[in-house]
Amino acid sequence: MQFTATPRFPAFLHGGDYNPEQWLRYPEILEQDIALMREARVNCVSIGIFSWAFLEPEEGVYDFGWMDRVIDRLWSAGIHVDLATPSGARPAWLAQKYPEVLRVDSRFQRQHFGGRHNHCPSSPVYQEKVKAIDTALARRYAGHPAVVLWHISNEFSGDCRCPLCQENFRAWLRDRYGSLEALNDHWWTGFWSMRYTDWSQVESPSPAGQDANPAMWVDWRRFSTEQCRRFIRMEKEALHAVDPSIPVTANLMHRFWDYDYFALARELDVVSWDSYPAWGQGDDLREAAEHAMTHDLMRSLKDQPFLLMESTPSLVNWQPVNKMKKPGMHLLSSMLPLAHGAQSVMYFQWRKGRGGAEMFHGAVVGHDGTADTRTFREVRQVGEALEKLSSLYDAPKAPSRACILFDWQNWWALDYAQMGRRGDMRCVETVFAHYLALWKQGISVDFRDCETFADDGRYQLVIAPMLFMTRCGIEEKLRSFVARGGCLVMTCLSGTIGEDGLAHLGKTPHGLTEVLGLRVCELDALTDRQANRLIWGEEQYALHSLCEVIEAEGAEVPGRYGEDYYAGQPCLTRNTYGQGTAWYLAAQPEDAALDALYRRLIAEHALPRALPCELPEGVAAQERGGAVFLQNWRAESRTVPTGRAWRDLLTGETLTGAVPLGPLGVRVLLPAEAPLP
Ligand code: GAL
Numbered sequence: 230m231q232f233t234a235t236p237r238f239p240a241f242l243h244g245g246d247y248n249p250e251q252w253l254r255y256p257e258i259l260e261q262d263i264a265l266m267r268e269a270r271v272n273c274v275s276i277g278i279f280s281w282a283f284l285e286p287e288e289g290v291y292d293f294g295w296m297d298r299v300i301d302r303l304w305s306a307g308i309h310v311d312l313a314t315p316s317g318a319r320p321a322w323l324a325q326k327y328p329e330v331l332r333v334d335s336r337f338q339r340q341h342f343g344g345r346h347n348h349c350p351s352s353p354v355y356q357e358k359v360k361a362i363d364t365a366l367a368r369r370y371a372g373h374p375a376v377v378l379w380h381i382s383n384e385f386s387g388d389c390r391c392p393l394c395q396e397n398f399r400a401w402l403r404d405r406y407g408s409l410e411a412l413n414d415h416w417w418t419g420f421w422s423m424r425y426t427d428w429s430q431v432e433s434p435s436p437a438g439q440d441a442n443p444a445m446w447v448d449w450r451r452f453s454t455e456q457c458r459r460f461i462r463m464e465k466e467a468l469h470a471v472d473p474s475i476p477v478t479a480n481l482m483h484r485f486w487d488y489d490y491f492a493l494a495r496e497l498d499v500v501s502w503d504s505y506p507a508w509g510q511g512d513d514l515r516e517a518a519e520h521a522m523t524h525d526l527m528r529s530l531k532d533q534p535f536l537l538m539e540s541t542p543s544l545v546n547w548q549p550v551n552k553m554k555k556p557g558m559h560l561l562s563s564m565l566p567l568a569h570g571a572q573s574v575m576y577f578q579w580r581k582g583r584g585g586a587e588m589f590h591g592a593v594v595g596h597d598g599t600a601d602t603r604t605f606r607e608v609r610q611v612g613e614a615l616e617k618l619s620s621l622y623d624a625p626k627a628p629s630r631a632c633i634l635f636d637w638q639n640w641w642a643l644d645y646a647q648m649g650r651r652g653d654m655r656c657v658e659t660v661f662a663h664y665l666a667l668w669k670q671g672i673s674v675d676f677r678d679c680e681t682f683a684d685d686g687r688y689q690l691v692i693a694p695m696l697f698m699t700r701c702g703i704e705e706k707l708r709s710f711v712a713r714g715g716c717l718v719m720t721c722l723s724g725t726i727g728e729d730g731l732a733h734l735g736k737t738p739h740g741l742t743e744v745l746g747l748r749v750c751e752l753d754a755l756t757d758r759q760a761n762r763l764i765w766g767e768e769q770y771a772l773h774s775l776c777e778v779i780e781a782e783g784a785e786v787p788g789r790y791g792e793d794y795y796a797g798q799p800c801l802t803r804n805t806y807g808q809g810t811a812w813y814l815a816a817q818p819e820d821a822a823l824d825a826l827y828r829r830l831i832a833e834h835a836l837p838r839a840l841p842c843e844l845p846e847g848v849a850a851q852e853r854g855g856a857v858f859l860q861n862w863r864a865e866s867r868t869v870p871t872g873r874a875w876r877d878l879l880t881g882e883t884l885t886g887a888v889p890l891g892p893l894g895v896r897v898l899l900p901a902e903a904p905l906p
């Protein structure tokens with residue numbers, strides 16, 4: 230049996246965040262909801278996410294009566310429960326009685342009661358109260374057949390600078406560095422008289438204090454990750470002490486910077502995340518690729534299928550402009566996580582509240598309380614689609630032969646580096662540019678960080694965009710990958726600092742100059758209005774933001790700069806090393822250059838594509854369990870010259886050769902000769 234996120238209910242989950250506690254004074258609503266859920270083909274809802282004030286109305290006094298009724302009624306209708314711990318927001322009495330549970334911000338100000346996601350992770354009182362309510366929830370509901378998953382808290386984020394957290398920071402640093410002398414060395418405190426002579430002088434970085442030391446900031450991010458990880462572990466242990474059989478997840482976010490998700494994921498049994506693309510505001514194909522990238526990243530965190538925990542059935546309310554999904558977009562966009570390995574399509578939110586910040590956020594059921602809406606019909610359509618695709622449930626995404634290195638610590642280090650385009654080093658944007666070129670060509674991509682990457686023969690192509698900080702022996706791992714026949718692509722800003730934040734001494738990219746056959750000499754930054762050119766054979770491509778001046782030391786030079794004092798010097802190089810090749814792109818090119826580079830590498834290395842044909846503009850293809858998810862992100866029809874016969878799992882049609890896709894069309898195609906699921 231392949232991995233299943235919810236062993237008690239091994240099927241695609243369809244449902245979303247449900248807040249019956251907001252409707253306790255409207256008993257008829259629960260009954261309406263259950264009837265509507267059945268009609269919408271909902272089989273699982275997430276409850277309890279922000280219910281603490283209702284579960285523990287007074288300190289130590291629990292009220293589970295309402296939740297008993299909700300879970301029993303859901304279960305009697307065959308609806309499962311993803312049960313949340315309520316630690317994402319606390320009751321007023323708790324904040325009033327124990328103000329230390331509230332977070333202290335980056336300017337050392339204590340928050341007041343309100344909002345959510347603002348607790349101090351170090352507070353012993355908060356930990357004790359969370360443990361107590363988690364234990365009580367587990368005791369009461371772990372044995373309930375409806376409960377299939379634990380949803381720990383909600384979207385963990387941010388950090389706290391209270392005295393307790395400062396104490397923990399110092400303890401963490403002591404543990405990491407051993408001595409104050411070592412800390413002084415790693416933080417290069419000879420600079421600006423920053424030298425510490427006693428541990429008690431060490432404080433978190435802050436815009437109100439020590440703001441300018443990049444190594445210190447990166448350590449603060451590592452420490453914040455560790456704080457969050459410990460908090461998750463504490464909650465997980467409380468739940469699993471009662472019954473270890475229900476997996477735990479925590480819902481993660483898109484392009485989330487605060488914590489290293491590879492590290493957090495180690496505490497989770499299942500990775501889940503919340504995906505909110507902004508459709509209809511620009512290029513939907515790009516937007517789809519952005520979120521496809523995060524789906525692949527989430528799948529890669531534990532190298533296993535993941536859950537889509539939240540998405541909107543219609544629109545959100547927190548963007549500057551909140552657009553409705555156009556007809557057809559809901560089915561199309563809900564198939565994207567599936568194509569990338571998800572085992573669910575879940576929403577925020579089931580029903581709109583009558584008040585509060587999210588009263589106008591999209592929901593399956595609106596204030597009119599009816600199923601007779603376009604949104605409801607499109608949600609039901611997705612529910613039906615998931616039933617038709619049930620044979621793909623535990624089929625994993627097609628194995629990737631391409632891997633992109635994406636390392637959170639590297640991302641932080643680049644963002645804190647005071648150089649180049651300060652504060653705008655475009656690390657994720659660069660990762661995305663490379664991902665996009667592969668995704669558009671139907672290539673399946675895995676992500677690894679420096680720690681999880683292994684030269685284990687799994688990949689033919691490894692791309693390490695802007696690998697500024699090297700750690701976990703990545704130089705050696707990449708060297709052996711190339712020596713044994715792999716193809717490596719690196720870019721400007723590679724191999725510059727070590728894990729401790731100190732600059733590598735000697736030639737850079739550190740440890741890889743022989744593999745790449747070059748050394749880096751200078752870094753030039755371009756303003757938004759400036760550009761350079763890459764001249765590559767007959768072609769020319771625009772270059773923007775950052776340009777390195779490099780010197781070839783053995784590498785071939787297929788591409789050169791066209792402008793400025795480094796015109797004619799190498800910009801794109803290719804080196805043979807051992808059995809493999811290593812490419813280096815010294816600047817940031819327009820997409821077309823990456824399209825050309827990867828078209829060539831895909832052909833050279835015969836990388837498997839979801840479909841071997843050229844995909845029409847706006848169409849993407851990914852393979853899962855032998856089925857090809859074909860998606861048209863354009864409002865005009867497309868035809869895909871597949872050259873073979875298929876059965877469409879969504880419509881039941883048989884198709885041959887040229888497969889038509891309507892505007893925003895999606896098909897899930899099994900080769901016609903494959904056995905019927
Ligand atoms: C998520 C959050 C939900 C809800 C939603 C609105 O980030 O987890 O509780 O606020 O956004 O889009």
Ligand code: ZN
Pocket residue numbers: 332333349350351352389390391392393394
């Ligand atoms: Zn704190």
